[in-house]
Amino acid sequence: MILDAKIPDGPIQDKWSNHKFRLKLVNPANKRKFNIIVVGTGLAGASAAASLAELGYNVQAFCFHDSPRRAHSIAAQGGINAAKNYQNDGDSVWRLFYDTVKGGDYRAREANVYRLAELSVNIIDQCVAQGVPFAREYGGLLENRSFGGAQVSRTFYARGQTGQQLLLGAYQAMLRQVELGRVTLFPFHEMLDLVVIDGAAKGIVTRNLITGEIRSHAAHAVLLATGGYGNVYYLSTNAKGSNATAIWRAYKRGAFFANPCFTQIHPTCIPVSGHYQSKLTLMSEGLRNDGRVWVPKQVGDKRPPDQIPEDERDYFLERKYPAFGNLVPRDVAARSIKEVCDEGRGVGPTGMAVYLDFADAIKRLGRHVIEERYGNLFEMYERITNENPYHTPMRIYPAVHYTMGGLWVDYNLMTTIPGLYALGECNFSDHGANRLGASALMQGLADGYFIIPYTIGDYLAGLGFEKVTTDHPAFRQAEQEVHERTKKFLAIPGKRSVDEIHRELGRVMWDYVGMARSAEGLRNAIDRIREIREEFWRNVRVLGRDDHLNESLEKAGRVADFLELAELIAVDALLRNESCGGHFRVEYQTPDGEALRDDEHYAYVAAWQYQGDDQPPQLHKEPLHFEYVKLSQRSYK
Amino acid sequence: MNLTLKIWRQPNAHTRGQLVTYSISGVSPDMSFLEMLDVLNQQLIHKGEEPVAFLSDCREGICGSCGLFINGRAHGPLSGTATCQLHMRAFKDGDTIVIEPWRAKGFPVIRDLVVDRSAFDRIIQAGGYISVNTGSAPDANAILIPKSAADAAFDAAACIGCGACVATCKNASAMLFVAAKVSHLAYLPQGQPERRRRVLNMVAAMDREGFGSCTLTGACEVECPKKISISHIVRLNREYLSAVVSDEAD
Ligand SMILES: Cc1cc2nc3c(=O)[nH]c(=O)nc-3n(C[C@H](O)[C@H](O)[C@H](O)COP(=O)(O)OP(=O)(O)OC[C@H]3O[C@@H](n4cnc5c(N)ncnc54)[C@H](O)[C@@H]3O)c2cc1C
Ligand code: SF4
Numbered sequence: 001m002i003l004d005a006k007i008p009d010g011p012i013q014d015k016w017s018n019h020k021f022r023l024k025l026v027n028p029a030n031k032r033k034f035n036i037i038v039v040g041t042g043l044a045g046a047s048a049a050a051s052l053a054e055l056g057y058n059v060q061a062f063c064f065h066d067s068p069r070r071a072h073s074i075a076a077q078g079g080i081n082a083a084k085n086y087q088n089d090g091d092s093v094w095r096l097f098y099d100t101v102k103g104g105d106y107r108a109r110e111a112n113v114y115r116l117a118e119l120s121v122n123i124i125d126q127c128v129a130q131g132v133p134f135a136r137e138y139g140g141l142l143e144n145r146s147f148g149g150a151q152v153s154r155t156f157y158a159r160g161q162t163g164q165q166l167l168l169g170a171y172q173a174m175l176r177q178v179e180l181g182r183v184t185l186f187p188f189h190e191m192l193d194l195v196v197i198d199g200a201a202k203g204i205v206t207r208n209l210i211t212g213e214i215r216s217h218a219a220h221a222v223l224l225a226t227g228g229y230g231n232v233y234y235l236s237t238n239a240k241g242s243n244a245t246a247i248w249r250a251y252k253r254g255a256f257f258a259n260p261c262f263t264q265i266h267p268t269c270i271p272v273s274g275h276y277q278s279k280l281t282l283m284s285e286g287l288r289n290d291g292r293v294w295v296p297k298q299v300g301d302k303r304p305p306d307q308i309p310e311d312e313r314d315y316f317l318e319r320k321y322p323a324f325g326n327l328v329p330r331d332v333a334a335r336s337i338k339e340v341c342d343e344g345r346g347v348g349p350t351g352m353a354v355y356l357d358f359a360d361a362i363k364r365l366g367r368h369v370i371e372e373r374y375g376n377l378f379e380m381y382e383r384i385t386n387e388n389p390y391h392t393p394m395r396i397y398p399a400v401h402y403t404m405g406g407l408w409v410d411y412n413l414m415t416t417i418p419g420l421y422a423l424g425e426c427n428f429s430d431h432g433a434n435r436l437g438a439s440a441l442m443q444g445l446a447d448g449y450f451i452i453p454y455t456i457g458d459y460l461a462g463l464g465f466e467k468v469t470t471d472h473p474a475f476r477q478a479e480q481e482v483h484e485r486t487k488k489f490l491a492i493p494g495k496r497s498v499d500e501i502h503r504e505l506g507r508v509m510w511d512y513v514g515m516a517r518s519a520e521g522l523r524n525a526i527d528r529i530r531e532i533r534e535e536f537w538r539n540v541r542v543l544g545r546d547d548h549l550n551e552s553l554e555k556a557g558r559v560a561d562f563l564e565l566a567e568l569i570a571v572d573a574l575l576r577n578e579s580c581g582g583h584f585r586v587e588y589q590t591p592d593g594e595a596l597r598d599d600e601h602y603a604y605v606a607a608w609q610y611q612g613d614d615q616p617p618q619l620h621k622e623p624l625h626f627e628y629v630k631l632s633q634r635s636y637k
Numbered sequence: 638m639n640l641t642l643k644i645w646r647q648p649n650a651h652t653r654g655q656l657v658t659y660s661i662s663g664v665s666p667d668m669s670f671l672e673m674l675d676v677l678n679q680q681l682i683h684k685g686e687e688p689v690a691f692l693s694d695c696r697e698g699i700c701g702s703c704g705l706f707i708n709g710r711a712h713g714p715l716s717g718t719a720t721c722q723l724h725m726r727a728f729k730d731g732d733t734i735v736i737e738p739w740r741a742k743g744f745p746v747i748r749d750l751v752v753d754r755s756a757f758d759r760i761i762q763a764g765g766y767i768s769v770n771t772g773s774a775p776d777a778n779a780i781l782i783p784k785s786a787a788d789a790a791f792d793a794a795a796c797i798g799c800g801a802c803v804a805t806c807k808n809a810s811a812m813l814f815v816a817a818k819v820s821h822l823a824y825l826p827q828g829q830p831e832r833r834r835r836v837l838n839m840v841a842a843m844d845r846e847g848f849g850s851c852t853l854t855g856a857c858e859v860e861c862p863k864k865i866s867i868s869h870i871v872r873l874n875r876e877y878l879s880a881v882v883s884d885e886a887d
Contacts, residue, residue: 051771066692066751067758069798070702075695086778122772129774131767131825133791140781158791164699165794172766179762187755210747239694274665276672279696380697383722386667449771497682499675544687548649549748551690552682 003256003607003622006410007111012628016115019411020454024461031056033465035219036456037204039191039246041068043163043441044424045225046170047448053177055453060217061174061183062206064190064241064554069171072227072239073444076163077284077377078147079155080127080441082120087144091152093117100439101629103149103329104404104432105581105597107259107605110628111411112430116439119446124156126449130169134158147437148285149329149636155438160284160376166441170448190554191246192485193478194222194253194420201420202468205478207486209554212547214482216470220460221419223452224250225444228403228425230263232562232569233514234506236400237269237282243558244565247407247426255415256607256620258408258428260565261573264435264582265515266401267333270384270394271353280399281384283356284377285437288326290361290370291394293317293337295354299344305355305393316340324636331434331582331595332636334398338515339593341397348395357393398515402440404431404582405569408607408622412455413447416607419459423447428605433581486546489556494539498555501536505529505559505566513570518586522574526567533563568608568617575619578602590633599631638664638725641733642677644689647746654746656735666726670713671696671703673725674736690749698722698862701797704804705750706737711801711860719799719862739804742847743811754800756846757814763842764835765818767827786824793820795863802857802865808849813857815843816873817865823876833880840877 008019026034034057038049041063049061065071083096096117101108124142128134134156135143144153158165177183186206193205195216203218229244230236251257268283294315296308316336318325326333337354340346347353362370367390371378378389385395407415407422409429414421424444431439512525536559544550579588579595580602588596605622639662647654661677668676671693678688693703698719705720707713713723728734736750744752794817802813819836822828828835851870858867 047771054770065694066702066754067798069758070694070700072695072700074700075697084777122774124777125774126769126771128777128780129767129769129827131790131794131822131827133787133794133821133825134777136782136784136787138784140783141778158794161699161795164797165791168794172761173769173771175758175762176766176768179764185758187758239700240696241694273667276665276668276676278669278672278675281697380722383718383724384669386724386726453771495683497679499679541682543682543685549690549751552688 001416001609001620003408003620004410005109005622006412007109008411012111012114015111016118023454023458026457026461028056030465032058034058034460035060035468036221036223037062037217037219038223038225039204040071040225040227040424040426041171041174042071042073042225042227042424043167043170043444044448045223046071046167046174047445048223048225048423048452049183050170050173050177051449051453052456053182056182059177059183060186060219062186062189062191064188064209066187068174068185068187069168071167072242073167073441074164075239076441077160077282078286079145079157079162079438080123080166081147081154081438082124082156082442083117083154084121084124086142087153089152091154095152096120096154098629099150100430100436101432102634103436104434105595105634106432106599106603106626106631107262107580107624108430108432109624110626116430116443116446119450120442122450123442123445127166127169130173132158132165132169145286146289146327148288148327148333149436151324157286160286160374163441166445170445192249192482192557194250195474195478196253196417197472197474200418202472203470203475205475205482207482210549214479216475216479218468218470218475220463220468221421221456223421223423224407224426225423225448226426229562229565230400230403232505232566233400233509234503235272235277235280235510237266237280240279243561245558245561247422248561248565250407250415250417250420252610253417254610255417255420256408256609257405257568258605258607259405259572260569260608261513261576262404262433262582263400264330264402264404265334265398267330267337267398268356268396269399270381271348271350271397281380282399282401283381283394283396285330287356287374287377290365290373291326291356291358292360293326293354293356295340295345295347305347305357314340314345321636328636329434329436334515335584337398353395353397355393356396358389359393362390400510402435404428404433404435408605412458413452414455414459421452421456423452433583485557486553489540489542489553490546492537492540492542494541496539496541498540498542498552498559501532501540502555502559502562505532505563508532509566513573516584516586517573519574522570525570529563529566529570536560536563572606572608576602576606595634603631638666638728638730640664640728640731643733643735645737646689646749649748650745664725666724668725669696669721670707670723670725671721690751692751693721696721699797701799704739704799704801706739706804708735711739711805712862716859717862717864719797739800741803741809743803743809744800754798756848757798757800757811759846760811760815760839760842761818764831764838765822767822768831780826782825790821790824793817793824793865793869796865797863799862801860801862803848805856805860806849807854807856808852810851811843811846811848812851812870812873813861813865813867815839816869819873819876820869823872832876833883836873836876836880
């Protein structure tokens with residue numbers, strides 16, 4: 001199978017316009033003859049469902065949450081990028097494109113990234129028109145701030161709750177279509193399998209989480225917008241429910257999985273405090289605009305921060321990266337933090353933390369400005385740690401945050417299964433090996449509002465109006481498999497809870513497939529993952545029944561899939577003999593400890609094809625070409 | 638810390654529920670309330686008892702999933718705090734804690750501490766949006782919005798839809814929830830064209846869902862984790878009246 005990314009030809013600035021013109025259209029009167037399933041109602045899914053319904057398609061939207069408004073996108077704090085250049089500080093579509101390709105360490109597709117930058121300006125217009133209350137200047141114009149990896153202020157935000165406001169905008173747009181009868185909502189439904197007929201996606205099988213009913217749904221096309229899989233690490237900044245099941249089932253039905261090992265570790269999270277910890281809390285990157293990161297110069301200096309004089313502090317990011325300072329991209333900051341902690345200069349009870357200090361900013365700007373900018377984050381920090389960041393510096397440490405890997409998609413966002421699309425965090429596209437801050441929201445909304453409405457028409461126009469129904473035996477069979485799997489979890493006479501096993505998996509992932517990876521560690525991890533997986537199927541204990549709300553049963557299904565995906569992540573990391581972005585192999589670094597890429601051998605997208613449970617997956621490579629942003633060693637000095 | 642928990646257990650909507658007593662030890666004051674329940678659930682699983690069902694997702698006070706009635710108060714003893722942001726340091730060693738689901742006709746119990754809040758979605762569906770199709774928006778800076786209006790809209794838009802306002806209200810009224818959305822959109826220039834119809838439709842939907850009427854007791858404001866102000870209810874009433882008397886309201 002040849003991977004065809006379907007990148008349009010012509011100059012990069014014109015690719016998307018030309019492509020849109022060439023895509024086939026569906027006559028407005030015919031659109032209502034097509035059914036489209038959207039799985040996931042986060043930013044990507046809700047925006048897609050709303051936009052497709054506006055066009056006239058019949059949409060069925062599914063989520064496992066009790067309400068679509070609770071998708072994980074709601075938690076995004078910092079903001080959303082757009083190349084509006086409202087601040088007149090030298091921003092442009094080209095610069096956003098350039099920053100993103102470079103920030104992704106040259107492992108993203110240029111054409112996609114350019115399109116993303118181009119569409120970014122429309123997203124802000126769209127959201128403002130929906131009533132998203134972005135921050136404003138006194139005169140009424142939109143305000144911006146800067147974010148990691150950029151030297152311009154292009155980030156739009158709504159206090160520290162940007163994701164919430166954007167999601168409510170998309171959710172409301174979608175509910176408007178529910179009222180108009182064009183979207184049917186299925187909350188509390190979890191997709192547990194994909195149905196492929198004659199090689200094309202034709203529907204899904206879901207479990208009603210309240211009644212346990214397993215049911216098929218047919219459609220002309222299926223869109224997955226199911227978010228990221230960072231919870232494979234157990235502890236992450238993701239919401240507890242975020243999981244890989246939908247895309248993993250799709251992978252097993254033939255969709256290729258791309259760059260699974262590219263995981264973003266966010267530098268600024270509240271450090272782990274105890275064994276009971278259920279998740280980690282992000283402190284927005286926006287804080288690094290005003291907060292200064294430091295540790296004591298002396299190893300083992302245990303004095304409280306206010307007793308460490310200025311000249312005994314090491315502001316290591318400012319020292320090492322004078323041009324970007326505290327605003328270096330996430331991978332660079334996270335690694336530097338790990339380094340100083342590994343040297344024994346970490347702070348706090350565990351030594352696994354550095355300070356993020358606002359004293360200077362409070363002196364310079366006054367407490368009220370800091371309060372206005374970050375009040376809710378400071379409050380959140382205080383609630384969790386019982387320390388007041390206005391008086392004593394925050395303690396932060398890196399945590400798993402975002403997965404750049406996901407289902408492989410072409411320029412049209414179609415996976416390797418015709419009729420199956422992947423949008424938002426669950427696809428692999430646009431961020432390369434590292435995602436810049438405030439660009440995930442941008443990508444999710446670009447996919448949903450502005451790309452899929454065009455590209456899906458091209459596929460549907462070629463289908464004919466044949467009705468799709470769940471009569472085909474492929475549906476019965478998929479339902480049967482889902483039933484059996486559910487029963488199997490309940491039948492294992494084990495002793496350990498799903499959470500315990502998940503925690504164990506997470507530990508292995510963090511230790512060996514986390515911020516620094518080595519060939520030896522990865523080989524060890526693969527063995528360990530297999531052992532844990534085996535232990536799971538032998539010794540897990542899932543109580544209760546399958547005909548009522550059963551959260552252990554839900555978790556069991558998700559963790560079973562994580563246990564398989566984890567191995568693929570490690571295998572992918574082991575094969576990529578280079579360091580790039582969020583993937584740092586200790587064997588490959590520059591003399592001063594930066595990531596050392598190998599463009600000659602690894603400038604490709606790794607797309608994995610499932611070959612059966614007892615077969616190793618097959619690797620396909622999509623070579624990446626850089627015509628517009630010259631391949632060069634990333635430097636933020 | 639050692640605690641006694643009295644937790645509402647109810648297998649499903651059709652079976653009667655009851656409070657069941659559990660004791661739990663080794664609770665750290667740094668745990669969140671939900672982490673304490675996680676620990677309890679692990680213990681229950683080891684004993685072969687089904688864990689207590691409760692919803693949670695972001696655990697950062699923003700998704701609105703969690704919502705427990707704790708010692709007779711929505712989201713527990715602290716004000717302006719969602720259950721997931723409540724930490725065990727708010728309790729004392731030896732305390733007895735009573736944990737119940739939201740109780741309101743509009744929110745039927747699904748299981749244990751989980752209730753069905755889809756009525757809120759249907760209220761939004763009735764008009765809680767601005768009718769704008771994708772791709773037809775003018776430049777975002779073409780319409781100026783004074784900072785004060787944007788801030789006020791944000792204050793209202795911060796509602797997380799958890800339902801504490803309903804749960805705490807003796808009339809089980811959804812007025813604060815509805816008022817928050819109506820206010821959010823009424824503050825903005827984009828929200829004007831549908832202003833009257835929106836408020837009429839949303840209030841009608843609220844009544845249809847079986848929520849009670851508001852007698853301005855102020856309980857909702859006290860328990861709202863996002864400190865949504867009751868002044869929005871006053872605003873909602875004004876908006877509603879002016880819509881009723883206006884002949885443009887169709
Ligand atoms: C704490 C935090 C802060 C962040 N801050 C920012 C920020 O400031 N700026 C930025 O750009 N990005 C940020 N990000 C990243 C960004 O929020 C996410 O990448 C993005 O919201 C993902 O959106 P999505 O639509 O792809 O998926 P999600 O919002 O995760 O939605 C997934 C949807 O899929 C559904 N679903 C999943 N699996 C199934 C299934 N099997 N069956 C049925 N439904 C299913 C869920 O119910 C949900 O509706 C942040 C991330 C985190 C964790
Ligand atoms: S008004 Fe407050 S308590 Fe009521 S639903 Fe909104 S956030 Fe929750």
